[in-house]
Amino acid sequence: MTGAWVVAGVVTAVVLLxxxxxxxSGGGSPTADIxxxxxxxxxxRLPEASPSPDGPSAQRDLxxxxxxxPDPEAQASVPFALDAELRLxxxxxxxxxxxxxxxxxxxxxxxxxxEQGLPLDGALFADMVQRTLNDPRSWSRDGLAFxxxxxxxxxVVRLSSPGTLHRICSPIVGDTSRSNVSCNATGTPWVMINGxxxxxxxxxxxxxxxxxxxxxxxxxxxxxxxxxxxxGCAAGGLAPVxxxxxxxxxxxNGELCEANPWPYPSAGG
Numbered sequence: 416m417t418g419a420w421v422v423a424g425v426v427t428a429v430v431l432l433x434x435x436x437x438x439x440s441g442g443g444s445p446t447a448d449i450x451x452x453x454x455x456x457x458x459x460r461l462p463e464a465s466p467s468p469d470g471p472s473a474q475r476d477l478x479x480x481x482x483x484x485p486d487p488e489a490q491a492s493v494p495f496a497l498d499a500e501l502r503l504x505x506x507x508x509x510x511x512x513x514x515x516x517x518x519x520x521x522x523x524x525x526x527x528x529x530e531q532g533l534p535l536d537g538a539l540f541a542d543m544v545q546r547t548l549n550d551p552r553s554w555s556r557d558g559l560a561f562x563x564x565x566x567x568x569x570x571v572v573r574l575s576s577p578g579t580l581h582r583i584c585s586p587i588v589g590d591t592s593r594s595n596v597s598c599n600a601t602g603t604p605w606v607m608i609n610g611x612x613x614x615x616x617x618x619x620x621x622x623x624x625x626x627x628x629x630x631x632x633x634x635x636x637x638x639x640x641x642x643x644x645x646x647g648c649a650a651g652g653l654a655p656v657x658x659x660x661x662x663x664x665x666x667x668n669g670e671l672c673e674a675n676p677w678p679y680p681s682a683g684g
Contacts, residue, residue: 502578516560
């Protein structure tokens with residue numbers, strides 16, 4: 416009788432031991448819970464968490480398609496193909512880093528985000544936004560000093576796939592897919608820049624892609640600053656920056672305005 420109890424005890428112990436071995440582990444180390452932080456061999460670094468759609472988060476290994484030149488303006492002048500109907504998942508991540516306002520003025524803090532999966536250089540985009548807004552020919556002329564942050568901000572400049580942009584913008588400003596344009600999403604923190612337009616420009620504007628990209632930034636941020644559309648040529652026949660130059664540079668009176676990316680073009684660069 417005592418021997419039977421011993422055998423039963425051994426069997427019970429074996430069954431418990433088998434139950435403790437993780438399925439599929441081959442008897443190795445226990446598998447960590449999904450999402451649990453754990454060191455990655457051999458570096459010991461913790462895995463990065465997936466970014467939330469609207470929260471600040473670093474995006475790494477961005478695809479870079481720029482000029483080989485170290486000059487930022489040369490890099491920002493390179494066109495490339497991006498599907499005008501591309502629609503990604505709508506997850507945006509913050510481009511990490513900060514840039515102080517380069518001159519005195521009323522400080523306006525903004526953040527730059529890029530849609531996850533968009534084949535554009537987010538760091539280059541963020542640098543160009545900062546350079547453009549603080550140019551003497553831009554809105555800094557109004558006594559504003561723009562500072563880029565990766566934290567709390569007055570507004571957020573988003574580089575977006577066209578499909579995601581239209582989903583966000585069209586209920587607010589009307590159907591942006593008709594001319595595949597960008598928008599200032601009133602009532603939200605977002606200034607939405609159309610990734611396809613950023614990549615390829617517009618035939619209505621011309622082949623000056625650097626100028627076009629500056630115009631996109633100044634035009635949409637201009638709306639954020641409270642400026643409305645203009646429909647007539649400015650002094651010297653220039654298109655005002657608040658003219659919808661993506662669509663046309665023809666004024667109400669039929670005059671063709673000259674392409675212009677700046678609110679104050681005569682202020683000097």
